[in-house]
Amino acid sequence: MINFQTSPDQYHHWKLTVEGPVANLSMDVQEDETLAEGYKLKLNSYDLGVDIELADAVQRIRFEHPEVKVVVITSLKPRIFCAGANIYMLGTSSHAFKVNFCKFTNETRCAIEDDSHHSGRRYVAALNGTASGGGYELAIACDEIYLVDDGNSAVSLPEVPLLGVLPGTGGLTRLVDKRKIRRDRADVFSTLAEGLKGKRAKEWGLIDDSFPTSKFQESIDARVRAIVEQTVSLRNGSGTAGLNDNEPPQTDSLLYGIKLNPLAVDVKPAGLEYKYVNVVLNREQRYADLTVQGPAANLPTTPDLRTEGNIDDVLAVDKTLMANKDHWLVREIILYMARVLRRLDLTAKSFFAIVEPGSCFVGNLLELMLASDRSYMLNSTDDSVKIEPVEIAVSELNAGALPMSNGLTRLQSRFLAEPDTLRYIFEVDGSFNTEDAEEIGLVTFAPDDLDWEDEIRVAIEERTSLSPDALTGMEASLRFAGPETMDTKIYGRLTAWQNWIFQRPNAVGEKGALTNYGKPTQAQFDFKRT
């Protein structure tokens, strides 16, 4: 099993140093410290292990170092910033691993942009050498890109010309949508294996500036100082970055950051047990029960997607969060909740939410139900059984703090056709019982006690009998009604295009470009376009 837990003192490939408002995140990939066998991480190329550390570093900067205003991403290797995802690693990975590897690395880049957009922290890519493929895609996820002008270093996306696949981390989309590079120039750049160097790269908008080797470090330093100065005034102004002057008094840890401790997890044959999350794997039946505990509750564990806890406790937490949403830590907590929920939206699994006595799908936990493909809520007609009420409720957090990738709340997306219902839901003071919830359309089905277990069992059996590929495509199509954003484009194209191209003989066949990369043999294509 892949271990996603790490911390700066355990990093193999990155060095994180924080000096006042500036964090330096420096890549120095150890070529033998790979996650699997069979390849070496040369030229600062990366595998999932490298990206797990990067994701950890970004997360820690947000929670442990709220004083940081600028993150400088650079390399400790001479003449190379980063050569992108390791091709031999990709060549030896299964189709599913390749696609999920890309998903994870995309989340890391989106987390950088989330930090920049919502928390105001600026990311500077200091390219002290060539950035190719995923290396340039990391740079383009930053706010500013500076490239050394040493007569040799370039930025490039060589995937199409060299490998016959697409850049897998949003590179093409960010070229035309984020940096708004003209599509014909993006076309030329994306088919040019050697990429472009300083002057032309700047002219085409691929980088923000280039500096000669002798002045590179001082130019970066100067730019960083300038941003720090700007951001100080920003902090006092709109409060998007760091501390506000009008915040309530706080303890030192709230002022200077909180330590992210390792998650305690008990790995059992039947699943995983965390403090608040329990996963029971029904391997034979191809489904898992995932139960999330509400806060401050001490309930017995029972077995889809379930929640347990006290409604009022969850609502109280949400109320506290919203009342303090301008505090940096609360802001980071809410933003993190939003990212976790978006991960659910983007996961290639079917989710069914099960709402029964003891559930607490309310407020932030209601989003788990709304993120599900279907929901089943028990309509208990037998009063003697009805010990605990089955209820769901919204909080202020459902009204915009936890948006989907398309920018809509899950309730807005659900009620695209019924804005009145959406308004009504937030006007109701209190919770919805099963009949009300079904009536206004908050849940999919409301079976009664007699049908409950059979209906859920049959639904799971039916679901797990369907083509997994068709389900992946169907769910991705149905989950994102309404507008599209750069993020939905990136993930939609990644899972779809890349799923296809990664599967084609032209990429992974015996004569495919990915298979033959780095070998004396050359790729041979079937040139039919589809």
Next chain:
Amino acid sequence: MINFQTSPDQYHHWKLTVEGPVANLSMDVQEDETLAEGYKLKLNSYDLGVDIELADAVQRIRFEHPEVKVVVITSLKPRIFCAGANIYMLGTSSHAFKVNFCKFTNETRCAIEDDSHHSGRRYVAALNGTASGGGYELAIACDEIYLVDDGNSAVSLPEVPLLGVLPGTGGLTRLVDKRKIRRDRADVFSTLAEGLKGKRAKEWGLIDDSFPTSKFQESIDARVRAIVEQTVSLRNGSGTAGLNDNEPPQTDSLLYGIKLNPLAVDVKPAGLEYKYVNVVLNREQRYADLTVQGPAANLPTTPDLRTEGNIDDVLAVDKTLMANKDHWLVREIILYMARVLRRLDLTAKSFFAIVEPGSCFVGNLLELMLASDRSYMLNSTDDSVKIEPVEIAVSELNAGALPMSNGLTRLQSRFLAEPDTLRYIFEVDGSFNTEDAEEIGLVTFAPDDLDWEDEIRVAIEERTSLSPDALTGMEASLRFAGPETMDTKIYGRLTAWQNWIFQRPNAVGEKGALTNYGKPTQAQFDFKRT
């Protein structure tokens, strides 16, 4: 070669009757009249031949019958409206044919919506029997859907549960984006092979109403009359449909429609010669020269994407079109130009525009250059050679009349980062020479006489050496910067998701669902999700 030319008197599968403001388009598929061998078109299922007739009928209604306000699409077969695309036809088709078949049928549905949206003609799907798969997708492209309530007829999208592929004609997207059906209901509906009948289908928003068999025809007739009455007042008002009272005097043909005659085409071994379009196929080198003649010009033919003609003649045509854009025929001509250009944007081929002496990339023909992935414009420095100026120019038609599928003009999309440049281009009175065009970014490259031929030759050689799959994904990603619409979602998901799923063993492998459809054997899936 597939023949796309037909006319109502040649139709095998549809019957088009026009009575005043109402057109009836009735499906009666002849099961033996197939486009290829090896399958029968039972139950009003369709192959490309059936859809070519439907596309022709919609086009003819728009040009030959401007008096038509309502189009009723129904079936002449008892108890069945349409069973969708023929599965055996799909099963025996190549991957590329399947994808391009879907692209064509999507264009037909989008043309129906284009007619409804821009010309105000209303489409009524009168489902006198079951509409499944592509049958329901045809219905959902209409403005209103009515289903007979005979205790048996249903609407359904059985692709996921029965075939392990996605509905291929925008069905999933239109469920949640057009009809705004709740995603959990869309999930249930799209996994339910038998679909839903009248009452529930209406409750869920899948149809607009259902009527018992005995009252079906009269209910449809009544609804059609109501729309006709509404639309009459619409015509006198905003003029979106049909004739305006303030239109200039016109001849009968302009009032009552113009006849669409067959296109004259000379099919030669080396390519195709139409009156205004010439295609030279360079099969060995895997590229074609496509030359479009400007209006009223009589120039010699020379050899990517070229135009020939007189700049002023094109600008004069554009001026006439814009001056009369409220006339129904001019409106239809402009809308048709827009559809043709969108087909170019959505074609899985690389386009290079070649601008040289004699070219007339101006106004509406400039869109051909802007739709290209790259453009090359000759920068002639040799005065003796400079017989004809090399120039490009915009007209009012470039400012919004010919939008891409994402709703932006091609110039808006090109200059996303530079709105000032966009304004400047329309302020310039006159044409741009090569230096100006390159300077403001209208063209990609401007080689001089010495480099011209070599540069274009090398560019084509390089392009045709790249992976065709990667190019398809790359071009689709780079062509649509900016917002996404229902159309871009449909085509993006079609080409990407369907390309992938159509290729997977779970669909087309020996044990795949598509392969085993209709056989006693059952599909067996590899259940790993990606």
